[in-house]
Amino acid sequence: MGTRWETVPPPRPPAPPSIWRRRWPGPTGGASQPALVAITGAALITAASLPLDRPGVGWLVGAVAGTVALGVAIRRPSSLPAGPPPSPTPSRPTEPPTSPATGGPATTSPAGTTSSPTLVAATRTASGDTEPASTKDVPVRPTAGSPPVTVGADATAAGPSTVRSGSTGEPDRTGTVEPVRTGPARWGVARLFWAATTVALMGVGSLRAAGWLFVFCLLTAAVTACLTVMNGKTLPGLFFSVLLTPESVFRARSWARSGLRGSTRAGRAGIGRTLATAAVSVCLLVVFGALFASADAAFADLLDALLPELSVGTVFRWIFVGLATGGLLLGAAYVLAAPPDLSGLERPARHRLRRLEWAVPVALLDLLFAAFVLVQLANLFGGSAHVRETAGLTYAEHARGGFWQLLSVTVLTLMVIGGAVRWAPRETVAERLLIRVLLGALTLFSLVVVASALYRMNVYTQVYGATRLRLLVAACELWLGAVFLLVLVAGVRLRASWLPRLVVGAAVLALLGLAVANPDRLIAERNVDRFLATDRLDLEYLSRLSADAVPALDRLPDPWRDCALREIAQDLTDHPDDWRSANLGRSAAWELLRADPVTGPSQRYGTCPGAR
Known part of the structure; x- marks a missing residue:
């Protein structure tokens, strides 16, 4: 039975983890x-x-x-x-492999290292076929520059088997990339x-x-x-x-x-006891609850609810x-x-603009904003007569035509400020002062634009009535004004690591403030006031509001009140609330409608008096 060496490819190294596997293991x-x-x-x-x-x-x-x-x-x-975790088992030191022909040590390359292919001992059977020998203690010739390994029971995979706590996610001295542990x-x-x-x-x-x-x-x-x-x-x-x-x-x-x-076994037994306790509790409640419900009608109604x-x-x-x-x-x-590591995701600008490359466009934009602000002040103090003489439009038409453009200007200005802050140089005192002056002026002018847009929307709603879309856009404009104030504060020190969170937080608080203001009731009140002053009312739109608007619509005189509340009252009757869908707005509306029910024939909007 002879012994010979066969070539076995080296083990393939594991694929390096992705960036998110390193940041979030x-x-x-x-x-x-x-x-x-x-x-x-x-x-x-x-x-x-x-x-x-x-x-x-x-x-x-x-x-x-x-x-x-x-x-x-x-x-x-x-x-x-x-x-x-199991620690890697070190390979047992082995003797150099011997040559199958001479019984002496195997030859090595001139550089003093063995050849790259791994050699494994094999035995030749009597029939002449070859089969691998037992791999329990078979020596393996390592590749150049790699640690010795043993094929068999003592062999271990290359690379770390566990992740160290506090790893940085960067390659270590051996080139191994370990995830970040938090x-x-x-x-x-x-x-x-x-x-x-x-x-x-x-x-x-x-x-x-x-x-x-x-x-x-x-x-x-x-x-x-x-x-x-x-x-x-x-x-x-x-x-x-x-x-x-x-x-x-x-x-x-x-x-x-x-x-x-x-x-553990004790934990599983505890889960089993908990499930058994819950099952017994449910059975007892079902049995005794059914008995009490059959014995008392009031208790049965409570269970039904x-x-x-x-x-x-x-x-x-x-x-x-x-x-x-x-x-x-x-x-x-x-x-x-184990939250992911989300730090260091921001990449600073690779290239900064020269001073004139960003300062000249922003300065010209400041001049344009200043001219617009002067015109807006003239229109504000001149009133509708000044607008009619200069533009040939009523002030309501003037407000209607310009609000959406001003909203676009506000959003674009934020993008300009963000780009200038990112790419403008700030190494010297003069460069930082220039950033504060030019961008501070642009921010102040933008606040005037926001105020002008809000004033136009107010005039617009006074003439054409309040709607959900107009109220939402006005709330969005108020939030943008708050964002400009935050930008103005951040520009003092040119450091704004807190700014993104405050901007999102301001948006959340703006939505909560809108909910506190009760928008449907606010819309109904504005339209009812407009109706009492001008005798103009959009009954079709008001009847599609939610039950939050009932207290305001209840101020309408008959028969306008019945026309506006009929569909809301029908919906409350057809879909009563249980404890899961209990709602303060619907409860208040139901109390008002129960005290003063909606009467009159089932008419459509076009036949209701006063529909305009």
């Missing part, structure tokens, strides 16, 4: 049992309380339950691994603010009946929820906070499975809402267990 171990129990409970509560067809208090209940579950998960996000998230001021605004936005559904307003609040709450878990600080960090949060739902599945598999009507659609809705909520909360807990 995820938590170690699996999800902890308290986190899984809290998330499951919040999902069940949300599935039982969430009304999908309208705003209601159930949305606030679900938001509070989810926040409490994440608060529990953040205290102990991950369970400890089952044991320490600890569990903490409830800082910024994270608490985003969490509070998320709950407040979800709570709008318990106060306001306007569906369009609640849709805006839900979309904004989704953004603030992403910022709560990711807590991005810079502009790229805020962007990736929203972009990466959905990915956490998919990455958290293996984390949850690992937590379930890693539960509290419990939903069981149907196939209701069960499927519970399953869908529970799974969706559980997945979202699990993804959020996964992020909070």
Whole structure:
């Protein structure tokens, strides 16, 4: 039986991790049992309380339950691994391989290293075929520059088997790139603010009946929820906070499975006892509740109001809402267990402009803004007569034709300021002073443009009436004015690391302020005042407002009141609220309409008196 050497290709090195795998490797171990129990409970509560067809208090209940579950998960996000990771087993020193022909040592290259292909011993059987020898202690000739390895039971894969805590994500001395390990998230001021605004936005559904307003609040709450878990600080960090949060739902599945598999026997017994306790509790409530309901009619009515009507659609809705909520909360807990490293994403400008290359265009733009501001002051103090003489238009037509252009100017000006701050040089005192003067003047002129646009919108609504779109655009213009004030403050020191978060926070607070102002009621009040002054009323538009507008529309004289409230009253009658969809606006409207019901024939808008 002879021995010979065969060529085996060297092991392929592992592919380097992507940038996001380095910045966001995820938590170690699996999800902890308290986190899984809290998330499951919040999902069940949300599935039982969430009304999908309208705003209601159930949305606030679900938001509070989810926040409490994440608060529990953040205290102990991950369970400890089952044991320490196996350390690499060093290769046993082996003797140099011998030549099969001479029995002496194998030849090496002149440089003193073995050849690149790896040689493995093999044996020749009596039949002449070759087969590999046992690989338990078979020596392997290493490649040049690589550590010795042994093929067999003692062989280990090249590269680190674990990730060190506190890794930087950059290549080390050996060229190995390790992910960044971060600890569990903490409830800082910024994270608490985003969490509070998320709950407040979800709570709008318990106060306001306007569906369009609640849709805006839900979309904004989704953004603030992403910022709560990711807590991005810079502009790229805020962007990736929203972009990466959905990915956490998919990455958290293996984390949850690992937590379930890693539960100890005592933990599994505790889960079994908890499930048994819940089952016994449900059975007792069902039995005794049915007995009490059959014994007392008032108690039966109370149970009918509290419990939903069981149907196939209701069960499927519970399953869908529970799974969706559980997945979202699990993804959020996964992020909070080990948030990604979103620092250092901003890239400074590679090339700065020369002083005249940016200062001349901005200075000319300042002069143009100054001329426009002077004209606006003349129109403001001259009034409608001055506008009619110079432009041949009424002031309302003048306001209507210029508001949207001024809104575009405001947005474009912010882009110009951002570009100038990024590419303008600021090495010397004179360059920094030039930035402050030119951009400060442009910001002040922009505030005058914002004020002019708001004044035009006010005149426009006085003549043509208030609508949801006009109110939203005016609120957006107010927010842009607040952004210019923040830019003006940031320009004092030319440092604005806090600016992106404050801009987003100002937008969230503006939406909450709009909800507090009760937009549908505000629109109805402006139109009712306009009707009482000019006898002009758009009944078709007012009848499409939500129940929030009922207190204002109740001021209309008959028969205009009945024409404006008929559809709202019919909707409240056809779709009564239970405890999940309880809403302060609809409740107040129902009390007013019950005290003074809508009467009169079922007429359409064109036949209602006073419809214009």
